Amino acid sequence: MKNENVIEVENLTKAFGAFKAVNAISFEVKKGEIFGFLGANGAGKTTAIKMLIGISHPTSGKAKVVDFDVYTQPEAIKRNIGYMSQRFALYDDLTVQENINFFGGIYGLSRKAIRQKSKDSLVELGMHEISSKLVGSLPLGWKQKLSFSVALLHEPKIVFLDEPTGGVDPITRRQFWEMIYKAADQGTTIFVTTHYMDEAEYCDRVSIMVEGKIEALDTPKNLKQQFKVASMNEVFLKLARNIE
Amino acid sequence: MRTIGYIVQKEFKQIFRNKGMLPIIFILPILQLVILSNAATYEVKNIKFAYIDADRTSTSRSLIEKFNASSYFDVLMDFPSNKIANFAMLAGEVDVVLEIPIHFERNLIKEKSATLGISINAIDGAAAGLESVYINQIIQGYNRDIRVSLMDTSHRSIKPINISSSPSFWYNTSLDYKTFMVPGILVLLVTMITLFLSGMNIVREKEIGTLEQINVTPIKKSQFIMGKLFPFWIIGMGLLTIGLILAKLIFNTPMLGNIPLLYLYTSIYILVILGMGLLISNFTDTQQQAMFIAWFFIVIFILMSGLFTPIESMPQWAQIFTEINPIKYFVEVMRMVLLKGAGLQVILPQLLKTLAYALVMNALAVWSYKKVN
Ligand SMILES: Nc1ncnc2c1ncn2[C@@H]1O[C@H](COP(=O)(O)OP(=O)(O)OP(=O)(O)O)[C@@H](O)[C@H]1O
Ligand SMILES: [Mg+2]
Numbered sequence: 229m230k231n232e233n234v235i236e237v238e239n240l241t242k243a244f245g246a247f248k249a250v251n252a253i254s255f256e257v258k259k260g261e262i263f264g265f266l267g268a269n270g271a272g273k274t275t276a277i278k279m280l281i282g283i284s285h286p287t288s289g290k291a292k293v294v295d296f297d298v299y300t301q302p303e304a305i306k307r308n309i310g311y312m313s314q315r316f317a318l319y320d321d322l323t324v325q326e327n328i329n330f331f332g333g334i335y336g337l338s339r340k341a342i343r344q345k346s347k348d349s350l351v352e353l354g355m356h357e358i359s360s361k362l363v364g365s366l367p368l369g370w371k372q373k374l375s376f377s378v379a380l381l382h383e384p385k386i387v388f389l390d391e392p393t394g395g396v397d398p399i400t401r402r403q404f405w406e407m408i409y410k411a412a413d414q415g416t417t418i419f420v421t422t423h424y425m426d427e428a429e430y431c432d433r434v435s436i437m438v439e440g441k442i443e444a445l446d447t448p449k450n451l452k453q454q455f456k457v458a459s460m461n462e463v464f465l466k467l468a469r470n471i472e
Numbered sequence: 473m474r475t476i477g478y479i480v481q482k483e484f485k486q487i488f489r490n491k492g493m494l495p496i497i498f499i500l501p502i503l504q505l506v507i508l509s510n511a512a513t514y515e516v517k518n519i520k521f522a523y524i525d526a527d528r529t530s531t532s533r534s535l536i537e538k539f540n541a542s543s544y545f546d547v548l549m550d551f552p553s554n555k556i557a558n559f560a561m562l563a564g565e566v567d568v569v570l571e572i573p574i575h576f577e578r579n580l581i582k583e584k585s586a587t588l589g590i591s592i593n594a595i596d597g598a599a600a601g602l603e604s605v606y607i608n609q610i611i612q613g614y615n616r617d618i619r620v621s622l623m624d625t626s627h628r629s630i631k632p633i634n635i636s637s638s639p640s641f642w643y644n645t646s647l648d649y650k651t652f653m654v655p656g657i658l659v660l661l662v663t664m665i666t667l668f669l670s671g672m673n674i675v676r677e678k679e680i681g682t683l684e685q686i687n688v689t690p691i692k693k694s695q696f697i698m699g700k701l702f703p704f705w706i707i708g709m710g711l712l713t714i715g716l717i718l719a720k721l722i723f724n725t726p727m728l729g730n731i732p733l734l735y736l737y738t739s740i741y742i743l744v745i746l747g748m749g750l751l752i753s754n755f756t757d758t759q760q761q762a763m764f765i766a767w768f769f770i771v772i773f774i775l776m777s778g779l780f781t782p783i784e785s786m787p788q789w790a791q792i793f794t795e796i797n798p799i800k801y802f803v804e805v806m807r808m809v810l811l812k813g814a815g816l817q818v819i820l821p822q823l824l825k826t827l828a829y830a831l832v833m834n835a836l837a838v839w840s841y842k843k844v845n
Contacts, residue, residue: 283687284845302844306690317685321486333478334691 232259234386234417235280240289242275249275251440252289257386262408262418264431264448268468271437273421274314277388280419281311294385310379310387314394314421316371318378320364324355327363328378335382342381349377352407369400376407386417393422405430425461434460436467443467475691479699483673487703497669501661501711505718508657509650519603521545522566524557524589531577531618538614539570544606557591567593568603580618654725655806656779658715662738663745663773663799666708667766670701670749675762678753687843697838701746708742709735728813737805737819740826744798747833754840773799801826 235257242250250272257263267273278284280293282302291297296304318327325346332342350356353373363371372392379387389408393401405427412418420431428434428448435445444451444467448460455463487493521539525532540547548566551557557569571589579586590607594600677683686696712735719725749766756762775781776790777799783791794800801822808814816823 281688282844283684303690306688309688311685311688313681313684315681315684317681319482319486319682320680321489322482326482326485330478330482331685331689334475334686334689336475336690 233257234259234294235263235419236290236292237280238290240276240279240291241287242272242279242284243287248287248440250279253437253440253442255435255442255445257417257419259385259417260412260415261432262412262420262430264428264434265419265421265437266423266428266434266464267421267437269423272440273437274390276437277311277390277419277421280305281309281388282306307382308385310382310384312372312375312379312387312389312392314390316368316375318363318371318375321362323360323362324350324366324374325359327374328381331378332381337382345381349381353377369396369404372396373400373404373407376404380411380416384416386419387411389418389420391421391423393424393427401427425459425464428460428464436464438467475695476699476702479696480702483700483703487707497665497707498711498714501665502714502718504661505654505657505715506722508660509654509723517544519545519606520565520567521547521570522549522551522557522560522568523547523570523572524551524554525572526574527572527576529577531580532572535572535611535614536570538610542606542610561591561593564593567599568607570607650723651725651811652807654719654723655810656777656803658712658719659777659779659799659802659806660774661715662708662711662742663802664770665711666704666742666745667749667770668763669707670704670746671752671762671766672749672759673704674700674750674753675756675759679758693838693841693843697750697834697841701743701750704746704749705739705742708745709739712738725810727810729809730815733816733819734806734809737809737823737826738802740823740830741798741802741805743830744826744833747830747837748798750837751833751840754837754842773797776800777803779803796829798826798829 233256235255237256238254239252240250240254241248241252253276265273265276275284279286279298280291282293282298282305286298293305294308296302296308298305319330322330328346328349329342332345337345346359347356350359353370355370355374358366363374366374376387376389376392379389393404396404401424408418408420408430420427422428431448433445433447434451435442436451437443444454444463446454451463452458452460455466457463457466487497523536523539525536536547539545545568551560551569554571557566557571560566561569569589569591571591573587573589576586576588588611590604592600592603592607674683677686716727716731716734720727748769752762752765752769756765776783776786776794776797778794779799783794783800786794805814805819805822808819
């Protein structure tokens with residue numbers, strides 16, 4: 229069952245007026261894979277993700293996420309996915325524990341499940357001692373790890389991570405990727421955007437978006453071979469330069 | 473239901489944790505009630521009164537004595553001429569000048585009528601209007617007295633002495649404006665705080681990005697909105713309670729009517745305001761925008777609520793407009809229930825209109841709240 233697609237996108241487009249932020253992209257994501265969604269600033273990554281998670285209407289094209297159509301079944305999609313926004317989006321004025329309880333609650337988890345889940349996550353994050361601290365007072369790296377745990381609370385089939393490690397120190401980035409691997413091992417599909425090319429190397433497959441279009445999509449190894457370079461960094465630069 | 477509970481819980485935590493917000497919610501309205509109720513009074517006291525007595529008879533002196541006896545007037549001085557009096561008024565030293573012409577007493581006795589000259593400084597139009605009312609009242613009173621004494625001297629039936637009509641105050645003969653204003657200010661306080669809080673609240677989540685996070689959860693729109701608005705509904709009811717207690721303790725406002733009825737009405741009224749707040753936040757992206765729009769509506773609604781100016785004296789189109797002003801209904805209900813002891817039957821029209829308003833507003837708000845853009 230490794231080949232089962234959990235995301236299928238065909239000519240998906242989002243236009244803001246005459247400007248096409250996402251221009252007819254097509255791709256598939258397989259169950260359990262770590263899919264890297266790369267692109268320079270303004271390439272259209274966030275815009276594409278918002279269509280896939282059911283908070284933005286596509287202008288045209290087709291997209292299915294976990295077997296549900298983005299046009300007609302956005303709420304069904306939402307039950308099955310987790311999302312970590314590019315902007316930190318937990319409540320700064322609630323404590324770690326309160327944030328977990330709140331999001332667990334609105335995802336409809338039982339009280340018992342919330343208690344169990346939050347205990348597990350806090351132990352895993354090493355945050356059980358600071359669970360009653362306000363989230364606003366935590367360092368960014370901790371906040372990001374907490375966001376990720378919260379996005380996983382309801383055991384989604386896919387989790388979308390929009391630049392989860394932006395501005396985070398290398399050690400914490402490392403820990404973050406360990407969390408990503410762990411979730412992937414448990415069968416969660418990971419859809420992740422990043423500007424760090426070393427992180428791109430950790431992905432099963434990578435797509436590179438340039439000005440609204442997907443210009444390359446393959447495993448990091450194949451991409452490096454295709455462009456005859458030694459690192460993803462060079463792949464990225466070559467693609468960007470070709471366009472200019 | 474549980475989902476709504478989680479939202480309510482979260483909102484209350486955030487509200488009570490926000491040390492900057494708490495005073496705004498509870499202390500400010502109290503100050504507002506105390507200050508506005510004292511300041512927003514139409515009552516004019518210590519009117520600086522001067523006169524020109526060209527007659528200098530016992531009749532003219534007794535008229536001046538009437539003004540002296542009134543608590544509204546401070547009889548300041550006696551001007552020798554019109555010119556000097558006008559000059560003093562220009563300088564703001566006097567508010568009112570009464571001119572008693574020569575032969576005042578003689579004309580009263582002979583012709584049964586006499587004229588008086590009154591000049592009022594009308595820079596403050598509202599005050600001038602009241603001053604003219606007070607002056608008329610005093611002269612009316614004086615008239616009744618003098619008629620009796622004149623009857624004695626002239627042995628004929630006399631035609632009534634000619635006097636211009638003067639308006640009289642119906643509900644508030646003692647001119648106790650606080651009694652009248654406090655219920656109205658209470659309306660403002662409940663309305664403003666709940667509108668601003670609810671309007672600002674959801675926009676704030678838009679600004680900080682948490683609304684997007686909520687929108688990617690499978691929560692139902694109606695659950696989210698109910699959970700969001702319920703805390704502000706409670707706060708609104710709490711404000712009413714605090715306001716009523718203060719009105720009783722500080723202003724001794726009469727509470728003739730049924731207080732539970734007032735709560736019933738208010739509970740529906742707040743839904744209108746919360747729906748409005750939500751509607752505003754659906755169409756704005758920042759707290760500033762929401763604040764501006766909320767102010768815009770509040771100012772119009774307050775000015776056209778009948779709180780400060782009677783609706784009957786507005787032009788026709790404005791009177792029609794007041795039909796869709798929720799504040800107008802609340803002001804009416806508050807005054808009718810508290811001051812006149814009105815029951816359910818009397819306020820039923822307002823109650824039903826407000827209920828319809830609440831349904832429409834909240835339907836619009838839920839409809840315009842979009843989880844998908
Ligand atoms: N609501 C909007 N209205 C108009 N233009 C928009 C809107 N949202 C995004 N854009 C534009 O679409 C383009 C793609 O934006 P998007 O946020 O998807 O880029 P991104 O790849 O996520 O970039 P970054 O790496 O900086 O996050 C940008 O040029 C942006 O200005
Ligand atoms: Mg982005």
